[in-house]
Amino acid sequence: MKVTVSRKAHFNAAHRLYRPDWDDAKNEEIFGKCSNPNYHGHNYELIVSVKGEIDKETGFVMDVKILKDLIISEVEDAFDHKNLNIEVPEFKNLNPTAENIVVVIWNKLRKHISTTLDLEIVLYETPRNFVKYAGE
Numbered sequence: 001m002k003v004t005v006s007r008k009a010h011f012n013a014a015h016r017l018y019r020p021d022w023d024d025a026k027n028e029e030i031f032g033k034c035s036n037p038n039y040h041g042h043n044y045e046l047i048v049s050v051k052g053e054i055d056k057e058t059g060f061v062m063d064v065k066i067l068k069d070l071i072i073s074e075v076e077d078a079f080d081h082k083n084l085n086i087e088v089p090e091f092k093n094l095n096p097t098a099e100n101i102v103v104v105i106w107n108k109l110r111k112h113i114s115t116t117l118d119l120e121i122v123l124y125e126t127p128r129n130f131v132k133y134a135g136e
């Protein structure tokens with residue numbers, strides 16, 4: 001019997017979608033207003049879910065306090081109030097799309113979560129745009 005435990009979190013961050021090997025016109029054509037050279041921001045919301053067996057002694061799949069602290073140290077401290085393109089090393093050579101951001105977050109968290117647990121992350125870039133990644 002497997003149960004999913006989820007924790008919501010949020011951060012706000014600035015970014016710019018662009019490719020340095022494309023000129024401004026091509027970036028504008030593909031990324032539109034999101035390629036604004038002066039950046040723009042989002043209030044990102046995420047739902048981190050771990051799925052696994054309930055431990056017989058604790059009754060936990062995973063202690064949510066541990067999950068909360070992990071999200072704070074690996075995601076919020078690293079991304080909150082940051083310019084993703086400039087201040088977050090993972091995006092130095094990676095376009096900070098929602099797709100790429102969710103994969104980066106998943107890889108950061110995966111290292112710290114037991115391999116007996118499945119990990120899935122849903123990342124909302126806006127209230128209407130969201131992506132999901134489970135490591136496949």
Ligand SMILES: Nc1nc2c(c(=O)[nH]1)N=C([C@H](O)[C@H](O)COP(=O)(O)OP(=O)(O)OP(=O)(O)O)CN2
Nearest residue numbers: 017031034042096097098099100125126127128129
């Ligand atoms: N596949 C993707 N497409 C887009 C991404 C992305 O990360 N992956 N990102 C953007 C922009 O950065 C931004 O998310 C779009 O903002 P906006 O168009 O303002 O989104 P809204 O949901 O607010 O738009 P509404 O029309 O008001 O719903 C673009 N594309």
Ligand SMILES: [Zn+2]
Nearest residue numbers: 015034040042
């Ligand atoms: Zn954006």
